[in-house]
Amino acid sequence: MSLKNPVETLLQWAKDKPNQPWLYQPVNDVWKKYTWAEAEAQVRSMATALRSLGLPPGSAIAISGRNTAHWVLADLAVAMAGYISVGLYPKQAPEAVTYILNHCEAKAVFIGPMPDVDEFLGALPAGIKTIAFPYADVPPCDHNWDDLVRAHEPFAGYQPPDPKALASLVYTSGTTGNPKGVMITSENLVFATGGLLKTMPAQGQERFFSYLPLAHAFERGAVEMASIYLGAEVWFLENLDKLADQLKHVAPTRFFGVPLVYGRIQAGVLRKMPQEKLDRLMKIPLLSTLVKKKIKKGIGLQNARYLFVGAAPMPIPLMQWFEKMGITVLQGYGMTENNIYATANLPGANRIGSVGRAMPGADMRIYEPDEKGEGEIQYKHAGVTPGYYKDPEKTAELFTADGWLRTGDRGRIDADGYLFITGRVKDIFKTLKGKYVAPAPIEGALSRNTDIDQLCFVGAGLKQPIMVITLVQPNEKSREEIEQGLIADMEAVNAKLEAHEQIAKIVVAKEAWTIDNNIMTPTMKVKRNVVEQRYMPLLEKTAGDYKTKVVWE
Structure with a gap:
């Protein structure tokens, strides 16, 4: 049975379970609920309001600010009114904001709560209409959400668009150059969500915790779209300072994070219970069970049936640490260009170190594999983007001659179908010795050191590569202890x-x-080129000193 598009699915839930809460928005730790019927009413009236602004058909409308109930409602209202939604990150650089809004020729922008709002407003092109979400920390705009909703009748006569028509633009937060507008169609969204429903169907009333940027395809698909199709609750984070407390309060049934988030969760546990003490307790069977249960509840993950990590590789030692705590973190893989629909590890089919097996209908191949079976990972399926907006040249580069999506990632597939990513095609660098080095596997190996927060392996222009790192904070170890651990792991x-x-x-x-x-x-990936530029003078200065193994900036 074919799925309806997201707007049609919202209308169906509003009919089938109108009084069931869907969105939970915290304001000063008080949670305001929006039922499916209330959400539908807001979406319909806002769709009418958008039409009343006289915007040309098919106009781009941007949505900004941190994750809120109104971010999701605005996304659906834009779709219902027949416009194209464009997400902006809460901490997007002003020059990127200006570029994106000019590039997509956005006619209006929803303004949500965000840090550095004055910088954001200063980056808006002249003439763009602004609509304020109804939160105290949002500045005055041309229009206000609540006023528009009250002043307009619900939109009637919604007609589903052509599934292949452009529905949304997701601008990549690439590490170099201007962001590229990835075109997403209704067909892309429906295909990916259909596969998710097959592999991870609802088990009772599901509950999501939304805190990763909705402007990114990962959160948009895994939380917004999944909640619509699963009929799941979505609880939003009020601000980053409250993440630990509100995660504990929500106790989601599915949790999605990037490696940095899981690293911070581990650090929070170890601040309360040092690793040595934890190791001793885990060796005692009865106490081990109680400790695991207490840790899960203390984090807020006691109800989580699925815990996924994505956007970047998670260090294997960190995954193994969670596994020892009775918490299985599943690594998945995807990119904006394939609508985050590629591979995933699943409960009962989890191979640590891999990013899982291909999702249903996600045709995958390794192009021109070498003697190790490694080559570029490529995809062809209905979730793959038609290309980059207004950029036929880069779109042509994105696909092979026979129509497969080029990911730019290198990998291999084992005998059981599990995909292992071994690096980025373009990240491979050449040292002054003329030798090529793939940094990703080496970064992954050194990330076993729990004192390391972030790391980046660089070597272009050097005789021998150097690892640049930052440390987890706070850290109670002495500099000598940290150095000893770093040197030992580096030698290993x-x-x-x-x-x-x-x-x-x-x-x-x-x-x-x-x-x-x-x-x-904004998706918490290290910009390799920026690290090289920022630290190269120090690296070149110390490169000849092979005796000193650890250098402190």
């Missing part, structure tokens, strides 16, 4: 590498890597 990693791949030394960066200082993308 080097022992398995070719001479030209070995880590010459580790440079400990003083400044944390964040979205704000432009070293990480």
